[in-house]
Amino acid sequence: MRQNISSGTPWESKVGYSRAVRVRNHVWVAGTTASDASGAVMAVGNAGEQTRYILQKIERALAEAGASLRDVVRTRLYVTNIADWQAVGGVHGEFFGDIRPASTMVEVSKLIDPQHLVEIEVDAFVGVGAVG
Numbered sequence: 001m002r003q004n005i006s007s008g009t010p011w012e013s014k015v016g017y018s019r020a021v022r023v024r025n026h027v028w029v030a031g032t033t034a035s036d037a038s039g040a041v042m043a044v045g046n047a048g049e050q051t052r053y054i055l056q057k058i059e060r061a062l063a064e065a066g067a068s069l070r071d072v073v074r075t076r077l078y079v080t081n082i083a084d085w086q087a088v089g090g091v092h093g094e095f096f097g098d099i100r101p102a103s104t105m106v107e108v109s110k111l112i113d114p115q116h117l118v119e120i121e122v123d124a125f126v127g128v129g130a131v132g
Helices: 010-016 047-064 082-096
Strands: 002-005 020-023 026-032 072-079 102-107 118-125
Touching (some): 020 047, 026 047, 047 072, 047 118
Antiparallel strands (some): 020 026, 026 118
């Protein structure tokens, strides 16, 4: 009853984790950064564009798990500079504006690569996409 989803980044096999895991109707998406499958960091120096890249990557992982952004009930955003909150939050709002999951944004001292400005993780429940 467990489905592991991989995005193919080199860290997944080295560190021993999955991009996302689905058990029944719950999907957890691991902390996701703006790195492509080869490990190259995208949108260096631009927290807003890193957020966009990350959320698109998360959207693909959710789709592979049979979910969508509409099923997301919780987001956690880690930023290396809280002064970027508007750029990061603005892009988050583009993706989740009418979905409005519970969300937390915190500043952290650093992420795994110094070029990463943002890391995001989400929780979703497949089939709860209707907002009422």
